[in-house]
Amino acid sequence: MPHKIVSKRRLSEDVFTAEIEARLVAQARKPGQFVIVSLNNEYGERIPLTIADAEPKRGTIRLIWQRVGKTTAELADMQAGDEIANVTGPLGKPTHVENFGTVVCVGGGIGNAPLLPIAKALKKAGNKIISILGARNKELIILEDEFAAICDELIITTDDGSYGRKALVTEPLEEVCRRDNKPDQVVAIGPAIMMKFCCEVTKKFNIPTQVSLNTIMVDGTGMCGGCRVEIDGQAKFVCVDSPEFDGHKVNFDLMIKRLNAYKDQEQEAYEQYNEHRCKIGLDKRNAE
Amino acid sequence: MTDKERQELLQRLLEKQKDGGLKPADRYEIPPQDMPEQDPVERARNVNEVATGYTETHARLEALRCLQCKTAPCIKGCPVKIKIQDFIAAVSEGDFKKALTIIKENSLLPAVCGRVCPQEVQCQQTCTVGLKFKDPTKAVSIGRLERFVADLDQEEIIPTVAPNTGMKVAIIGSGPGGIVAAADTRRAGHDVTLFEAFHKTGGVLVYGIPEFRLPKSIVQKEIDVLTKMGVKIVCNFVVGRTRTIEQLMKEDGFDAVYIGVGAGLPRFMGIEGESLVGVYSANEYLTRANLMKAYDFGSGADTPIARSQKVAVTGGGNVAMDSARTAVRLGAEKVYLVYRRTEKEMPARIEEVHHAKQEGVEFHILQSPKRVIGDENSHVTAIECLKYRLGEPDESGRRRPIPIEGSEFQIDVDTVIIAIGNIANPLIRQTTPGLEFNKWGNIVVDENCKTSLEGVYAGGDIVSGAATVILAMGQGRIAASAMNKYLAEKSDCNKPC
Ligand code: FES
Numbered sequence: 001m002p003h004k005i006v007s008k009r010r011l012s013e014d015v016f017t018a019e020i021e022a023r024l025v026a027q028a029r030k031p032g033q034f035v036i037v038s039l040n041n042e043y044g045e046r047i048p049l050t051i052a053d054a055e056p057k058r059g060t061i062r063l064i065w066q067r068v069g070k071t072t073a074e075l076a077d078m079q080a081g082d083e084i085a086n087v088t089g090p091l092g093k094p095t096h097v098e099n100f101g102t103v104v105c106v107g108g109g110i111g112n113a114p115l116l117p118i119a120k121a122l123k124k125a126g127n128k129i130i131s132i133l134g135a136r137n138k139e140l141i142i143l144e145d146e147f148a149a150i151c152d153e154l155i156i157t158t159d160d161g162s163y164g165r166k167a168l169v170t171e172p173l174e175e176v177c178r179r180d181n182k183p184d185q186v187v188a189i190g191p192a193i194m195m196k197f198c199c200e201v202t203k204k205f206n207i208p209t210q211v212s213l214n215t216i217m218v219d220g221t222g223m224c225g226g227c228r229v230e231i232d233g234q235a236k237f238v239c240v241d242s243p244e245f246d247g248h249k250v251n252f253d254l255m256i257k258r259l260n261a262y263k264d265q266e267q268e269a270y271e272q273y274n275e276h277r278c279k280i281g282l283d284k285r286n287a288e
Numbered sequence: 289m290t291d292k293e294r295q296e297l298l299q300r301l302l303e304k305q306k307d308g309g310l311k312p313a314d315r316y317e318i319p320p321q322d323m324p325e326q327d328p329v330e331r332a333r334n335v336n337e338v339a340t341g342y343t344e345t346h347a348r349l350e351a352l353r354c355l356q357c358k359t360a361p362c363i364k365g366c367p368v369k370i371k372i373q374d375f376i377a378a379v380s381e382g383d384f385k386k387a388l389t390i391i392k393e394n395s396l397l398p399a400v401c402g403r404v405c406p407q408e409v410q411c412q413q414t415c416t417v418g419l420k421f422k423d424p425t426k427a428v429s430i431g432r433l434e435r436f437v438a439d440l441d442q443e444e445i446i447p448t449v450a451p452n453t454g455m456k457v458a459i460i461g462s463g464p465g466g467i468v469a470a471a472d473t474r475r476a477g478h479d480v481t482l483f484e485a486f487h488k489t490g491g492v493l494v495y496g497i498p499e500f501r502l503p504k505s506i507v508q509k510e511i512d513v514l515t516k517m518g519v520k521i522v523c524n525f526v527v528g529r530t531r532t533i534e535q536l537m538k539e540d541g542f543d544a545v546y547i548g549v550g551a552g553l554p555r556f557m558g559i560e561g562e563s564l565v566g567v568y569s570a571n572e573y574l575t576r577a578n579l580m581k582a583y584d585f586g587s588g589a590d591t592p593i594a595r596s597q598k599v600a601v602t603g604g605g606n607v608a609m610d611s612a613r614t615a616v617r618l619g620a621e622k623v624y625l626v627y628r629r630t631e632k633e634m635p636a637r638i639e640e641v642h643h644a645k646q647e648g649v650e651f652h653i654l655q656s657p658k659r660v661i662g663d664e665n666s667h668v669t670a671i672e673c674l675k676y677r678l679g680e681p682d683e684s685g686r687r688r689p690i691p692i693e694g695s696e697f698q699i700d701v702d703t704v705i706i707a708i709g710n711i712a713n714p715l716i717r718q719t720t721p722g723l724e725f726n727k728w729g730n731i732v733v734d735e736n737c738k739t740s741l742e743g744v745y746a747g748g749d750i751v752s753g754a755a756t757v758i759l760a761m762g763q764g765r766i767a768a769s770a771m772n773k774y775l776a777e778k779s780d781c782n783k784p785c
Binding site for chain 1: 487530531569
């Protein structure tokens with residue numbers, strides 16, 4: 001059943017958001033869950049995308065994605081009114097939400113998208129929320145206003161200092177951890193390398209840290225094992241056992257390697273697609 | 289035997305039969321008809337079906353080999369009790385339509401079963417002809433005949449559907465069991481919806497069994513029949529996530545549910561290096577290659593798969609053979625099949641083992657990986673194996689493999705495919721309170737495939753662990769008839785008295 005794109009917007013150079021019709025997903029979805037999307041029934045690849053928000057009444061969900069390969073680029077070229085062939089979900093276990101006390105939410109780049117619904121739910125559960133949002137530059141900081149609306153404290157960092165503090169997220173994170181009233185919980189979502197370093201920081205302070213892993217997936221229901229990661233030396237399936245894990249137990253190095261398993265092929269497919277879109281003039285259409 | 293010789297032989301036999309019948313001795317003399325196949329070198333480079341199918345002459349000759357035993361030992365070996373000797377008699381007479389009608393009384397998907405059933409351990413195992421030659425491969429080729437008859441079936445027969453009962457049935461999973469359960473409950477006049485988690489229907493028949501063994505078009509034909517019967521199909525629907533069984537029954541108005549979600553999570557070996565880049569479960573490898581058509585990557589398909597030079601597959605079942613043969617077709621130079629016991633103990637069908645060898649798969653028996661070795665980029669470079677010997681038989685009756693200490697050695701590979709089975713998927717368990725499971729996580733059912741929840745039935749791998757396609761179909765049928773009975777009673781109760 002195809003899913004209509006209700007609206008679509010560009011958030012930064014390579015980050016896009018769209019509201020799409022997916023009634024059942026919108027009703028069932030909880031913070032922390034994702035969908036698997038494919039654009040073509042015969043030949044499309046299946047990619048996991050975060051559900052950033054949902055409107056159960058309208059029957060829509062909001063997706064946010066970064067253009068990194070063929071399918072995400074193709075999706076970025078679609079417009080309101082176009083249809084997405086397949087949307088499956090919600091998948092993964094919902095985030096465990098309770099009143100921990102003070103929670104630091106660390107978001108890196110596109111990681112702000114899955115982080116937002118979790119931060120909202122944590123706020124609703126009575127937590128004090130300190131958010132640290134980081135990106136390479138100002139352009140790439142997304143959802144700042146939405147976070148500002150729910151946070152007790154908001155810290156922004158950029159690698160180049162074009163906005164907020166010129167630092168990596170780990171710097172303010174370490175400072176917050178050093179405070180007298182040490183945070184009770186940290187949630188870190190972003191590139192694997194960022195989550196890895198955040199966990200190294202929080203481990204020093206012994207603060208429980210939840211991370212949300214974005215591995216390669218096929219089915220998203222536990223059937224293939226392609227999404228497996230090593231947790232405490234044991235293989236776990238991201239799509240069934242979480243996406244969230246105790247960050248102090250994740251083998252991030254291996255996960256990063258697995259994420260790059262098809263790098264060459266993905267690059268080829270992306271280049272092929274770019275050539276194709278030049279030929280048919282899609283690049284111009286999207287620039288408007 | 290040339291085609292001409294075959295035709296002449298058939299003529300002679302038919303005349304003899306007219307003149308007073310064929311004696312068993314005459315029938316024993318008819319040579320078993322081999323299945324025509326694509327040349328091994330040729331087919332290793334394409335994904336088309338390996339076995340190209342009997343001609344009419346093949347089929348009638350093969351059918352004449354049947355002794356028409358009164359006791360029909362073959363039927364006892366058939367999980368769905370097809371009237372085998374009757375359909376074979378019809379084939380020998382050349383009345384293929386009649387043959388198909390007989391098969392269809394008991395089996396819904398003969399084109400599928402004729403291809404993937406392990407006949408050598410079912411109907412053909414007890415065949416008198418095979419026993420006479422003390423060679424199961426010389427038994428009457430019941431499966432090939434079934435396939436021949438089914439493939440001739442061009443005009444789709446759409447089963448008649450009883451008038452609407454007003455009862456709603458949810459079938460979860462569109463694999464072999466689900467297809468049968470959907471057809472049988474729809475025939476009884478219920479409003480049936482078939483839910484599938486993937487974007488395509490067919491379950492293991494489309495993601496697991498490769499095109500070269502079971503063309504997707506054959507499965508699609510069966511699905512089309514369901515649609516024409518009025519079964520509603522909903523893809524991308526993960527029961528337990530999109531909706532729970534409780535929601536389906538309490539909020540969405542379904543009166544009965546059949547759970548046929550299949551095997552679930554792939555089993556890994558628990559050895560070092562199993563998460564390195566280049567290690568796949570057979571499920572993942574086959575799904576990428578089959579369902580997602582990774583063999584067309586770069587010329588249409590978007591799903592990548594490893595570009596392997598040297599592949600090791602561990603396991604000895606049909607799935608292991610399918611994986612190895614898929615790797616051959618994807619262009620691997622060397623494909624090794626590593627198995628702890630000997631060929632005799634392999635659960636795979638003899639035919640599949642034979643095909644794999646013909647296509648160049650190298651068998652490493654009495655060996656098993658101890659760890660997977662990778663380079664600095666976490667890419668697989670080799671497996672370290674231990675050698676084994678066979679000890680006393682274990683509970684399964686097969687001789688137990690015992691590792692030989694200090695026998696470690698390495699095989700250089702860049703890809704490893706683990707094909708050692710599945711464990712139950714916990715999703716339904718986590719989301720269906722009140723449903724009873726056994727200690728392995730499989731759903732507990734009674735002899736009617738009824739679960740501990742009222743109106744909920746289950747069958748296939750989620751119940752039996754690892755079953756065959758035909759067993760799943762059999763259970764789908766049993767469950768459907770129990771559901772039909774349950775719904776008839778339920779609607780009687782609902783009627784104002
Ligand atoms: S994506 Fe296949 S098991 Fe998780």
